[in-house]
Amino acid sequence: MNKVPHLNKISKDNNLNQNCIIINPIQVFERKKNTKYNEEEISNLAQNINLIVKYQKNIIIRKITPALFFGKGQVQNFKIYLKEYSSNLLLINSQISPIQQRNLELSLHCKVLDRTGLILEIFGERAVTKHGKLQVDLATLSYQKSRLVRSWTHLERQRGGYGFMGGPGERQIESDKRQINKRISKIKNELKKIESNKLIQRRNRNKSLKPFISLVGYTNAGKSSIFNYLTKENVYAKNQLFATLDTTMRKCSLSYKNHIILSDTVGFITNLPTELVVSFKTTLDEIHFSDYLLHVIDISNPEWETQKKTVEKILATILGDKFDQTKIIEIWNKSDLLNKENLIYFTNVSKRNKNTILFSSKLKEGKEELLNLISRRIKKNKKFFLFNFATSTDSKKIKTLL
Numbered sequence: 001m002n003k004v005p006h007l008n009k010i011s012k013d014n015n016l017n018q019n020c021i022i023i024n025p026i027q028v029f030e031r032k033k034n035t036k037y038n039e040e041e042i043s044n045l046a047q048n049i050n051l052i053v054k055y056q057k058n059i060i061i062r063k064i065t066p067a068l069f070f071g072k073g074q075v076q077n078f079k080i081y082l083k084e085y086s087s088n089l090l091l092i093n094s095q096i097s098p099i100q101q102r103n104l105e106l107s108l109h110c111k112v113l114d115r116t117g118l119i120l121e122i123f124g125e126r127a128v129t130k131h132g133k134l135q136v137d138l139a140t141l142s143y144q145k146s147r148l149v150r151s152w153t154h155l156e157r158q159r160g161g162y163g164f165m166g167g168p169g170e171r172q173i174e175s176d177k178r179q180i181n182k183r184i185s186k187i188k189n190e191l192k193k194i195e196s197n198k199l200i201q202r203r204n205r206n207k208s209l210k211p212f213i214s215l216v217g218y219t220n221a222g223k224s225s226i227f228n229y230l231t232k233e234n235v236y237a238k239n240q241l242f243a244t245l246d247t248t249m250r251k252c253s254l255s256y257k258n259h260i261i262l263s264d265t266v267g268f269i270t271n272l273p274t275e276l277v278v279s280f281k282t283t284l285d286e287i288h289f290s291d292y293l294l295h296v297i298d299i300s301n302p303e304w305e306t307q308k309k310t311v312e313k314i315l316a317t318i319l320g321d322k323f324d325q326t327k328i329i330e331i332w333n334k335s336d337l338l339n340k341e342n343l344i345y346f347t348n349v350s351k352r353n354k355n356t357i358l359f360s361s362k363l364k365e366g367k368e369e370l371l372n373l374i375s376r377r378i379k380k381n382k383k384f385f386l387f388n389f390a391t392s393t394d395s396k397k398i399k400t401l402l
Helices: 036-047 072-084 098-108 115-126 130-145 172-208 223-231 274-279 281-288 304-322 340-352 367-380 392-401
Strands: 018-027 051-061 089-092 111-114 157-159 168-171 212-217 248-253 259-264 292-298 328-333 356-358
Touching: 018 036, 018 072, 036 051, 036 115, 051 072, 072 098, 098 111, 111 115, 115 130, 115 274, 130 172, 130 274, 212 223, 212 281, 212 304, 223 248, 223 259, 223 292, 223 367, 274 281, 274 304, 281 304, 292 304, 292 367, 328 367, 340 356, 356 367
Parallel strands: 018 051, 018 089, 089 111, 212 259, 212 292, 292 328, 328 356
Antiparallel strands: 157 168, 248 259
8 A cells, every 4th residue: 555645646537537738848959850740649648548638739948947847938828728728737748857847836736747657657557467567666666756856845854752852853755765665675576576487487488499589569569469360369459559568478380380489568669768667677578588579560650660760779778789680570560551552662672671571460461471481580590400390209309319
């Protein structure tokens, strides 16, 4: 139970049909980078937790002010927007400091959420398994810990000592930090137990000599739909951001003799909060131990190239020196949403690229080509020498020789 009352998450009931205003801060040097899709993405994120976007505004920022992030005149305009659209929630499509968040809330007399806070709210609502909930709680607590400064204006000391003349004790903010640190420590210990169990599972997978492959990609690119199609499973898949938060693993048959282990992972997004990357370490570690990565790309999205670069950048951060472009197979998904001209173009390009498959999980197209490509890759990989033999008896004989 949360012992710090003002740190409670936004509940579903409070979120239901709540009006909000979205502000997209654009610095002068980023004018050209801003696109209509960026505005739609933050709006979709808000709608994913049942918020009603009443108004959205792009604000050009020449210089970020330390106190409010925005200029005083711009903040006065926000008051007008909030009153006009009867909203008590302001969403800022950027990351702001704890001081800026506190000052904005005091000036506007409303709740302020930045991009990181909004994504954490979505993750908190979507987490289903114990593992997923623990990781989200850890990320949320790490985020809240730095923002205790905005929750207390008095920060008085609690009276301590003996008798009537007890001296000043710890400040309220120190008490809150102590409670949060205690909860973080408890969650980390529980995650260590889960991590040790996963380590045993990985060792067993390595003994079976079955290739381990992970699906990665931008959120809502269609990873779970492809996962269901390839494995004949029925995991939760929906046309929404961050539908999948927990890693799911299933067998995927390459032929009647051989199969691989396929893993569905959490999606990535632009400016993914560092708290989530750190907290989801045990989930993202599956990418570390993958023999190949299937990078799912939504080519029907006008920003697919930018999304591709974002995913590759995050993968490079997670994998570090282990990042190897040759281990990535690109799945150009949602080809069914392309017009005739674009479909012809992407078909021709994918045929020239050996590591790219044009795919449509909706129309059930591209499965055979993908599985054939994976099979060819495995056959060339010396690590899976035994995996390529026709019968298990041949494999056992060679194992004894080795």
